[in-house]
Each structure stands twice: as structure tokens, then as C-alpha cells.
Amino acid sequence: MTTAVTATDAAPLTLTDVRKTYLARGREPFEAVKGMSMDIRPGELIALLGPSGCGKTTTLRMIAGLETVTSGAIAIGDRQVQDLPPGKRDIGVGFESYALYPPLNVRENLAYGLKARRVRGAARQVDQLAARLEMSDLLDQRPASLSSGQKQRVALARALIRNPRVLLLDEPLSHLDAAQRQRVRRELKVLQREFGYTTIVVTHDQLEALSLADRMAVMNAGVIEQFGTPDEIYDDPANMFVADFVGEPKINLFEGTAVRRSGGTVVRAGRDGRLAAYAPAATDGQAVTVGLRPQDARPAHDDEPALAARVVVYEDFMEFGLATLEVPGVDGRIVAQLPHGVRWRRGETRRIAARPDRVYLFDTETGTRIR
Numbered sequence: 154m155t156t157a158v159t160a161t162d163a164a165p166l167t168l169t170d171v172r173k174t175y176l177a178r179g180r181e182p183f184e185a186v187k188g189m190s191m192d193i194r195p196g197e198l199i200a201l202l203g204p205s206g207c208g209k210t211t212t213l214r215m216i217a218g219l220e221t222v223t224s225g226a227i228a229i230g231d232r233q234v235q236d237l238p239p240g241k242r243d244i245g246v247g248f249e250s251y252a253l254y255p256p257l258n259v260r261e262n263l264a265y266g267l268k269a270r271r272v273r274g275a276a277r278q279v280d281q282l283a284a285r286l287e288m289s290d291l292l293d294q295r296p297a298s299l300s301s302g303q304k305q306r307v308a309l310a311r312a313l314i315r316n317p318r319v320l321l322l323d324e325p326l327s328h329l330d331a332a333q334r335q336r337v338r339r340e341l342k343v344l345q346r347e348f349g350y351t352t353i354v355v356t357h358d359q360l361e362a363l364s365l366a367d368r369m370a371v372m373n374a375g376v377i378e379q380f381g382t383p384d385e386i387y388d389d390p391a392n393m394f395v396a397d398f399v400g401e402p403k404i405n406l407f408e409g410t411a412v413r414r415s416g417g418t419v420v421r422a423g424r425d426g427r428l429a430a431y432a433p434a435a436t437d438g439q440a441v442t443v444g445l446r447p448q449d450a451r452p453a454h455d456d457e458p459a460l461a462a463r464v465v466v467y468e469d470f471m472e473f474g475l476a477t478l479e480v481p482g483v484d485g486r487i488v489a490q491l492p493h494g495v496r497w498r499r500g501e502t503r504r505i506a507a508r509p510d511r512v513y514l515f516d517t518e519t520g521t522r523i524r
């Protein structure tokens with residue numbers, strides 16, 4: 154292969170206190186991105202994850218140069234790019250809405266950039282990439298005849314084949330069906346590794362983010378709530394928002410009171426529930442919000458602090474079961490994901506517990522983690 158679709162000259166990407174305020178006539182100024190800072194290493198794959206409207210697309214568009222930056226700096230390598238036009242930034246953009254040339258078929262669309270750069274073997278590179286993204290059958294079609302999922306794969310291929318220093322993808326797999334989505338997601342990760350592009354993927358699909366990313370930024374209302382590896386985000390959430398947003402089924406959150414003993418911390422919850430927690434910073438008597446992931450709840454041993462709960466419903470998914478539980482005095486229900494074969498029955502009372510370091514305590518007012 155020639156230089157185009159082989160390892161690239163990967164560059165670090167740095168965002169320093171980047172802000173975006175949208176100004177629209179007759180409306181209050183709206184700050185959509187409120188001081189984003191990220192140091193992204195060469196070749197790293199970053200996922201931006203967050204609820205609708207949190208500023209993910211705005212961030213990506215500012216990096217691409219499709220949106221101006223209100224303040225702050227964006228650097229690719231040692232070059233400040235925030236004032237450069239999009240074409241001068243050496244960025245590949247796989248946005249869904251990014252125009253393909255309608256008169257050209259998909260093959261010509263993909264080869265276009267390679268030919269302009271006089272890359273040898275362009276046709277073969279297009280064929281190889283198309284095969285890997287499961288779109289060989291689309292090569293002779295015109296963009297107008299493609300479905301949204303097909304357009305998405307073409308946009309992805311077009312971004313990849315440009316051999317950019319930085320690759321930006323906005324919801325690149327959202328229109329694919331479940332099976333194809335899994336396969337293209339894996340291939341995307343393989344391609345990204347092979348070519349070494351510094352990549353940012355915007356997604357609101359947490360599985361996509363957790364499985365693709367080297368590190369991910371969880372965003373909320375224009376700020377980064379936590380930036381870390383998928384393990385850090387899932388196992389060590391910085392606050393209640395991150396714990397609540399990431400994880401499926403959702404984390405259980407309920408009110409409790411920390412009790413400090415020489416042996417450690419126990420939280421009381423409900424009428425007579427207790428759970429051992431590892432939280433040296435908790436003070437005795439402190440009102441807290443307890444976070445317990447369904448995957449971390451397990452049947453309690455006889456001699457450990459536990460929550461006694463009535464089984465409201467038990468759903469058997471074969472690989473695991475989901476028990477929905479009511480704990481006397483605890484608002485809302487608690488879900489526990491139990492190993493295959495446990496099979497609790499509706500109406501039974503069961504005791505659940507968890508490893509103390511998997512019982513998270515949060516400041517109820519601020520949402521901050523109490524460690």
C-alpha cells in the first residue's frame with residue numbers, strides 16, 4: 154500500500170478552556186460549551202458522551218472549524234488552529250450531514266481525495282476499505298440512492314481515506330442496524346489502531362463509548378464532568394451525574410446516613426438496612442446518597458451488613474437475572490443483577506450486599522463523590 158491509508162503522522166490535540174456562546178437575534182446569549190480542556194495523545198481514540206444538548210456536536214464542530222470559538226485555544230501538534238479555515242486544519246470529518254458530491258458515485262467520491270493528492274493505487278485502496286466497512290456493493294451507486302445507514306458508512310470511509318492527522322466522527326454508527334453496528338464498530342476500532350489517527354467520536358450510546366474509547370469525556374450542560382478511561386468512568390465515577398449516566402441497567406441511588414466505626418464506614422438506609430462502604434472521607438452521621446450498581450449487588454452472607462428486600466419481580470435473562478426489590482423505608486426500587494441460576498421469586502425477602510469499595514457515597518447536595 155502507498156502512504157494514503159497506512160499509518161499516519163498522528164498528532165496530539167489540545168483544547169484549552171474552549172468556550173462557545175451562541176448569539177441569536179432576539180434571544181439571550183446561550184453558552185453551549187463552558188470551558189472545555191482536554192489533552193488528547195497522538196493516536197488516542199476519545200469518545201464524547203453525554204445527554205442531548207450537552208454540547209458534544211458544538212465541540213466537534215469547533216475543532217473541525219465549522220463553528221467559531223468564542224474563546225480558548227485548539228492546537229493540533231504545536232500548531233494553533235482555532236483561527237484557521239477547516240481545509241487548513243488537516244482534519245477528517247465523518248459527519249452524517251457532510252456532503253458527498255451528488256454527481257459522483259461512491260467509488261469516485263472516495264477516490265476523489267486520493268487522486269487529487271496523486272496517491273498511487275487509489276482504486277485498490279478504495280476497494281480494500283469498502284470491503285472492510287461492508288460497503289463494496291455500494292461503490293457504483295450515487296449518494297442520492299443510499300439509505301441513511303449506507304450514507305453513514307460512506308461518510309466514515311471518506312473521512313478515513315483522507316488520511317487526516319485528526320479524525321472527528323459524529324454519531325458514526327447511529328443509523329446502522331444492531332448487528333451491522335457491532336461489526337462496523339469493531340472494524341472502526343481496528344482501522345483506527347492501524348492508521349493511528351487521533352480520533353474523537355461523539356456518541357450518546359454509552360456502550361459504543363465504553364467499547365471504542367481509550368478515554369472518554371462525560372459531558373453535561375457544556376462542561377466535562379469526568380475525563381478518563383472507560384474503567385475509571387465505570388468503576389470510579391467522580392460524581393452522581395457520571396454514575397447515573399454511565400451503566401446499564403442504571404445505578405441504584407438512594408438516601409442513607411454514614412456511620413463511622415473503627416472498622417470503617419457503614420451506611421444505614423431505610424428502616425434497618427445497612428451496607429459496608431469504603432469512604433474514609435465520610436463523617437459520622439452525614440446524610441449521603443448511596444450509589445449501588447445492579448451488577449455489584451449480590452446475595453449477602455449471613456454475617457455481613459445487608460439490605461433486606463422484598464422481591465417485586467424477577468426477570469430471567471438466562472445469562473443473568475434482574476431482581477427488582479423494595480427495601481422498607483427506601484424510596485424507589487432497587488435493581489440487582491444476579492448470576493445465572495439464582496432465580497429469586499416474587500414476594501420473597503432476600504438480603505443483598507456488595508463489596509464495600511463498590512458502594513459509592515455522594516454528597517446529596519452537590520453530587521460530589523465522598524471517597
Ligand SMILES: Nc1ncnc2c1ncn2[C@@H]1O[C@H](COP(=O)(O)OP(=O)(O)OP(=O)(O)O)[C@@H](O)[C@H]1O
Nearest residue numbers: 175177183185204205206207208209210211212357
Ligand atoms: N446554531 C445554534 N444557535 C443557537 N443554539 C444552538 C446552536 N447550535 C446548537 N445550539 C444549542 O447548543 C446546545 C448544544 O448543542 P449540541 O448540538 O452541541 O448538543 P449535543 O450534545 O451534540 O446534542 P445531541 O446529542 O442532541 O446532538 C443545545 O442546547 C443547542 O440547542
